[in-house]
Amino acid sequence: MPELFGYGRAVHVAIEKLHEIFNDRAPTRAEASNIAEQHFHLKHIAPSRDPETRPGAYENAKQKARQIASDYVHEYAEDFAQQRQVEVRFEIPARDCLITGSIDLLMRCDDAGEIVEAHVLDFKTMEGGADPLNNAQLEWRELSLQVQLYAKAAREVFGENAATGSIHLLKDNQRVEVPIDDASVGAAIENVEWAVQGILDQDFPMRPSPKKCEKCDFNRLCSKRMEQFRINAGVPPPILTPAGPRVAAAIDTAS
Ligand code: SF4
Incomplete structure (x- = not known):
């Protein structure tokens, strides 16, 4: 523990x-x-x-x-005066799976109290450091994927116009914007569907890499022999992160 x-x-x-x-x-x-x-x-x-x-x-x-x-x-004093924060649970269907979770949304309202814009905000108890986009402790693939799925949920389930999305690193109070345009959200969904399909097909090839194996519980038992995904597994598009496009960790042998 x-x-x-x-x-x-x-x-x-x-x-x-x-x-x-x-x-x-x-x-x-x-x-x-x-x-x-x-x-x-x-x-x-x-x-x-x-x-x-x-x-x-x-x-x-x-x-x-x-x-x-x-x-x-x-x-972030102005967030309190101009916006209100809500946490909402969601379920969104994708191919052969259901994505569930809860989102933090910052809603900006007009004088009549109508919602003008929703900002997807994911709080992390992490530290960005001097250069968060090149901080090896931050896995921007995972962080971006999460915000992009939340943006899809905000738009499709709640009908909110989620115009922006970001990760808020609470330890040093940095907010990093994550792309949530249609291409970014589409790539995130394709990555989830690709991973789910692999799980359903029981396609679990061994994919060693120095970084992954170093922290793996099976390190001492495993032969660390590179295996390929099944022939028709395909390749998902890169995940669009604030640090640039990144291929899924399972196919990124350098990660
Ligand atoms: S040690 Fe084996 S199981 Fe663990 S990450 Fe490396 S290849 Fe995968």
């Missing part, structure tokens, strides 16, 4: 609560910090018995969550 299992969720809940409670003005740093503290909970880590003089992992994580919430409301 990773020590901070559930931390990302705890931070996410705090951000959601802030948008729920403050829907016409931005909270102050102190208000944001208090909300993060009130809603902070880590199921698998016990708080210190002496949090004042001997704070442990739980207290340190809570302090960091308070800081993240405080920085977030300071940097």
Whole structure:
């Protein structure tokens, strides 16, 4: 069990609560910090018995969550005044599969309260660093695919005009825009359908690569012998990410 299992969720809940409670003005740093503290909970880590003089992992994580919430409301204050955030669950059918999940949407409304635009926003408890697009810790394929599927859901299920989409890296408060035009969303869906078809066909060839094998649980048992997909498996189009087009990890032997 990773020590901070559930931390990302705890931070996410705090951000959601802030948008729920403050829907016409931005909270102050102190208000944001208090909300993060009130809603902070880590199921698998016990708080210190002496949090004042001997704070442990739980207290340190809570302090960091308070800081993240405080920085977030300071940097993105206008989101609270002009937009409201909602989390909505969705189901969208694709070929031989059903894609389900929940989306965070930032809705911009006009003076009459009508929704003018929806922005798909995916919060991650990650750090972008000086150059998020070249940060080896960020897998832009996965991050982009997620936002693009959310954009499809926002448009098709809720009828919202999702004009933009982004990943919000909470640890250093960076928001990176992800392409959600028709070509990008279409490529994302084709990648999902390709992967689902492979699973249904039980087509699981061994695809070793230094980066994947290094972290794989089967590393010591596996022969790491390159195998090909079945002859008619086809190749999905590249996933369109803010860092440029990327082929699916299963066929990218360099990844
Ligand atoms: S060690 Fe084997 S199973 Fe694991 S990623 Fe590499 S090839 Fe795949």
